[in-house]
Amino acid sequence: MVGTDRGARPDFEAYAAARRPDLVRLGVLLGHPAGHAAVLADRALVRAQRSWRRRREEHDPDAGLRDLLLEERRAAVAAGEAWWRSPWAEEQASLPASLRADLDRLPVDARARLAWAALGRSDVDLLDATDPGLLASVTTAVPGLPVAPPTGAVPPRRRGPVLRVAALVAAVVMVGGLVTVLQPDPPTSDPSTTEPALGPVAITALDSSEPVSWYADGRIRIKEVGQAEVSGVVALADVFGYVVYVHEGGDVVRLGPDGERVLLGRADPGAGLVAAEPAQQVAWVAEDGRTLEVANVLEVEVVARLETVLPGDEDALEDASAELPRLVRFAAPELVFVDAAGEHQWHTRTGSVSTVVSDPDQGDLVDVVGVTQLRQVGRESIQVRQLLGTPVVRLGEGGEISPLQRFVLTRSGEGGTGVRVFAVGSGEEVDSGVTRNDVVLDARFVSPARITFLLADRAAVPGASEAGRSSATGPLEIRTCEVRAAGCVIHWEGGGLADSGAVLAR
Known part of the structure; x- marks a missing residue:
C-alpha cells in the first residue's frame, strides 16, 4: 500500500490570499458588518476553489468572484439566515453613516459594481451613470475598511435554486490548505x-440492563440511565x-x-x-x-x-x-x-491521509478491523478478506466485524431483515441467537462474541403488498446473544413503531 498525503493548490491559495481582503471589503461596502462580510467572502472563495480550473481561465475571474459573493448574499437573505447569531458578527455596521446612506440609495448590483471599481478590481469606464463624487468617496474610504480574519464558513446546503450545486456537494476550503x-x-x-427547542429534556429512570443505548419511536434509551423523549x-x-x-x-x-x-x-x-x-x-x-x-x-x-x-x-x-x-x-x-x-x-491528530485507489474487483469496503476487511462484492455477496489467507464469500449485504476479528455479521433473510454470523477465516456459519424469520431492525457486536439485537414484530412491519402503509405499533425487543452458545438475554420488551428508524448506538 502506497500512501499519499493530500496537498493544497498553490495557485488558488495565492489568488485567494490576494483577493480575500477586497472581497471582505466588498461585503462591507454592500452594508454588512465586517464579520458578516467575512462569512460571505469565505463562502465565495470555497465555491471559487471548487471550479478553479475553469475560473482561472476566464477573461475576468475577479468579476466571477464578485458575482459569487452576490449569490451567497442573495441566498443567505432568501434562506432567512440569522446573521446576528454568527460568532464573527459585530453589532454595528462597519461603514461611516453618511457614506452608507449614499450607497443605500443604489440598487445592490450597481452598488457592487461601484464598490468593485473603487477596490481596483474592475474598469471604472464600465460603470453606468456613476456619481464621480460618490466613487471618489468610496475609493477614499477603502483603506480604512476593516477586514475580519478567516471564519471557516462554507456554503450551507440549500435546497432552493439559488445554490443548486452547493446543495448537492460542498467542500470546505480555506486558504491554508x-x-x-x-x-x-x-x-x-x-x-x-x-x-426545535434544543434544551434539557426529562430523564425517566428505568430498570434497564441493555449494554448499548438505542432509539425508537421518539425516545432514546440511555444504557444504565433511563429514557428521554427525543424525536x-x-x-x-x-x-x-x-x-x-x-x-x-x-x-x-x-x-x-x-x-x-x-x-x-x-x-x-x-x-x-x-x-x-x-x-x-x-x-x-x-x-x-x-x-x-x-x-x-x-x-x-x-x-x-x-x-x-x-x-x-x-x-x-x-x-x-x-x-x-x-x-x-x-x-x-x-x-x-x-x-x-x-x-x-x-x-x-497529524492530519495525514493515506489514500489507496481501490481495484473495483475488490468490492466496496464495508468494515475493517486490524488485518480483516469486510467487502461487498455483489448485491448480496459479502467477502471476508484477511492479510494472510484466502478470501471467503458468503450470502449477505453490509455488516460488521467483531472486536478481536473473530466473527462477522451480515444482513440476510427475507427482505434483509435477518442476520447471519460467520467465523472469520473459515467462513463457517455459527448460531447468532436469532432466526432467519426474525425482523432485526439493528444489530451490533458489544463484545468479541456477543451481539445485541433490536427486534420487531413481523406482523407490525408492512409487507410487499402494503407499500406506503405506516408501520403499526407492535412489540420491540432488545436481546443480547452469545455467538455459538445460543444463549440469549432479553433486556427489554415493549410497544413501539416497528420501522427502520429504530437504531442502536454505534
Whole structure:
C-alpha cells in the first residue's frame, strides 16, 4: 500500500490570499458588518476553489468572484439566515453613516459594481451613470475598511435554486490548505433546520440492563440511565455515559445522563455517526456533504476537520452522482472512510491521509478491523478478506466485524431483515441467537462474541403488498446473544413503531 498525503493548490491559495481582503471589503461596502462580510467572502472563495480550473481561465475571474459573493448574499437573505447569531458578527455596521446612506440609495448590483471599481478590481469606464463624487468617496474610504480574519464558513446546503450545486456537494476550503487539524470557533446552526427547542429534556429512570443505548419511536434509551423523549433521531453513539445523536435536521447533539443537551456541530443527517469511545470522540460528515469533522464529546469542541476534495476534483464536484464520503471505522486517531477517489485512512491528530485507489474487483469496503476487511462484492455477496489467507464469500449485504476479528455479521433473510454470523477465516456459519424469520431492525457486536439485537414484530412491519402503509405499533425487543452458545438475554420488551428508524448506538 502506497500512501499519499493530500496537498493544497498553490495557485488558488495565492489568488485567494490576494483577493480575500477586497472581497471582505466588498461585503462591507454592500452594508454588512465586517464579520458578516467575512462569512460571505469565505463562502465565495470555497465555491471559487471548487471550479478553479475553469475560473482561472476566464477573461475576468475577479468579476466571477464578485458575482459569487452576490449569490451567497442573495441566498443567505432568501434562506432567512440569522446573521446576528454568527460568532464573527459585530453589532454595528462597519461603514461611516453618511457614506452608507449614499450607497443605500443604489440598487445592490450597481452598488457592487461601484464598490468593485473603487477596490481596483474592475474598469471604472464600465460603470453606468456613476456619481464621480460618490466613487471618489468610496475609493477614499477603502483603506480604512476593516477586514475580519478567516471564519471557516462554507456554503450551507440549500435546497432552493439559488445554490443548486452547493446543495448537492460542498467542500470546505480555506486558504491554508486542504487538510487541517484545528481548534475552530463554536459551531453555529441554521434555525430553520435545527431541532426545535434544543434544551434539557426529562430523564425517566428505568430498570434497564441493555449494554448499548438505542432509539425508537421518539425516545432514546440511555444504557444504565433511563429514557428521554427525543424525536427525529437518525443515528446515535455511546461515549462515556453520554449519548451523541444526529437529528434529522442535521444537529449533532450531546445528551447527558441529567438530560442536558449541547450542540456539537452540524452534519449531513444521512451520513451517520461513528464513535471512538476510548478517545471520547465522535466523527461525522458535515452538512456540506464533503467535510469530515471530529469532536471531543467531553470537552464539547471540534478537534479535527478534513476537507475531502483532492486537487483536480473541482469539476467532478458538479456531478450529482459523485460518491460522497462514507465513514467506515473510527479507531482514534485513525478514521477510515471511502469516497469517489478510493479508500482513505486519516490520522486525525497529524492530519495525514493515506489514500489507496481501490481495484473495483475488490468490492466496496464495508468494515475493517486490524488485518480483516469486510467487502461487498455483489448485491448480496459479502467477502471476508484477511492479510494472510484466502478470501471467503458468503450470502449477505453490509455488516460488521467483531472486536478481536473473530466473527462477522451480515444482513440476510427475507427482505434483509435477518442476520447471519460467520467465523472469520473459515467462513463457517455459527448460531447468532436469532432466526432467519426474525425482523432485526439493528444489530451490533458489544463484545468479541456477543451481539445485541433490536427486534420487531413481523406482523407490525408492512409487507410487499402494503407499500406506503405506516408501520403499526407492535412489540420491540432488545436481546443480547452469545455467538455459538445460543444463549440469549432479553433486556427489554415493549410497544413501539416497528420501522427502520429504530437504531442502536454505534
